[in-house]
Amino acid sequence: MGVKRLWFYLKLYPCLVSKSIQGTMSYKGDFFLGAGASVLMQSLGFVFLWAVFREIPEINGWSFYQMVFVYGMSAISLGLNEFLFAGSWNVGRYIREGSLDRLLLRPIGTMFSVFADDVGIHGLGSVLFGLAVCITSLCRLQVGFSVGKLLFWLVAMVCGALIFFSVNMICAALAFWVTDSQSAMILFQNTSEFCKYPITIYGRGLQILLTYIIPFGFCSYYPAGFLLDMSSKPICWLGPLVAAGTALTAAKLFWRFALGKYQSGGG
């Protein structure tokens, strides 16, 4: 994709999303309830973390506030994914109702159409919560922070969101065969729970899974290690970019393959 085309999409995105928000805002109660629920969910997980650390001060060389940072990063990435890419949850419905036709007629990428057609405002609740938690942790840990690191942090969080999105899209595309792929999406959504903690606390198999197969480790654990000066290995600072790029490419290829199987509906 050329720079011109990317710019075109970047300009189009806010237009499409603002139209979709116009629709969402008309259900204001729903919006606040959703945002509240997502903050509450994250907080509950956080209380759990805090309860564990009252008993054990350190796990696998990770202190409480370092764990908190990982937790916060995962909340931000997940929240961004929820906020930007909520449309992927609609894929099954598009296919069942045959309304994917409408998206296929537009002169823009279908994956873009899918995620720009909806916005999960309540994901912002997660993002705000994650930011608060991360900043608290950074203050406590007194880690040296620079502009470069701040930029890396931003990029890493966007990469994290893209990784979640890619995995979500691959699961969503299963709907071309099974007509309802939400259960697969929920399964992988639950896998994302693992990246709330440093993946070194899990067994080797799970670590490999979260690094090379479903690369959720790059949404929080690896970049956090770099940001907190715990590791300077390339896997920590280059890993998120490579993982996001690979995941997105895989999702794109799979999506294209799946589109060829589309049967539309009626006559």
Added chain:
Amino acid sequence: MVIEASGLAKDYVIHLKGKGLMGMAKSLLRSEKKVVHAVQDVNLNMEEGELVGYIGPNGAGKSTTIKMLSGILTPTKGSVRVCGIDPQKKRIQNAMNVGAVFGQKTQLWWDLPVRETFDLLRRMYNIPMERYKRNVDEFMDYLDIGAFAEQPVRQLSLGQRMRAEIAASLLHDPKVLFLDEPTIGLDVNVKVSMREFVKKINKERNVTILLTTHDLQDIEELAKRIVVINHGQVGFDGSMEELASKYADGKRSVSFTLQQDVPEITLPEKMAGHYTIEREGRQVKIRHDGHVNASDLIVALIQKYRLKDIDIRGPQIEDVVMEVYRS
């Protein structure tokens, strides 16, 4: 050629579900498949500026063909070129060249007012502002959209929505327009204005149009060329006149009432074998084929008999089409 489709085929795979709980459990393990040949071996070529009526009974494969031409569905077999482009391989490029209206499904944004929808399309298709304004003004004026342009699409009546749909499909000046049952469910007034608009677009902008419809009046008024599809195959491709002469035998008739009792009606020798007479007292109906001219027939009758309430009927398109669908 603007549209070139050859040997086009599309199969649908349907997974059959067993009946009842046991059947459902069984189909989970081993689902039975059924292949439906929605379109098989369709050849369709259209020149620039042509307006073709694409007709056929429900489930004949009309929409499936259009969906393959517009890049929505991937053909199982055969090749498609629209403006020289493969609609599947270069979907986005193809989308810039074509517009489509599906009578059964909306292309618009349900919650957005019509005017904002148009604006969103302008951005999507990168339409230059000047051209966009010219088109919007023209369409709004001609289709009388201004009256409801600020209302969200979900609040529009079907007639209003369809007018907005067709305008939306033409904003980016497509070279090809697919109209899939655009007049379905519309009242007579809206139908007439839709037809006028389609005619105008075809004529003034030289847009190539493929139109499917069940309303044969649409076809009579708009299409010079008709393609009939049945069971996924093209059964006829030609002009209205050819269609009529091929399938309209016995569909022409002259009816009248005799003013006096006549024992037997006789007609000139040269017409023999080309007509049948149905009679009930003084009420007479003569069915004839294309070899007999209705005016010659009437002249011959008037010379011999005194008639009144003469009613001449040409081939009715409904009858003709029914005949094609049956064959």
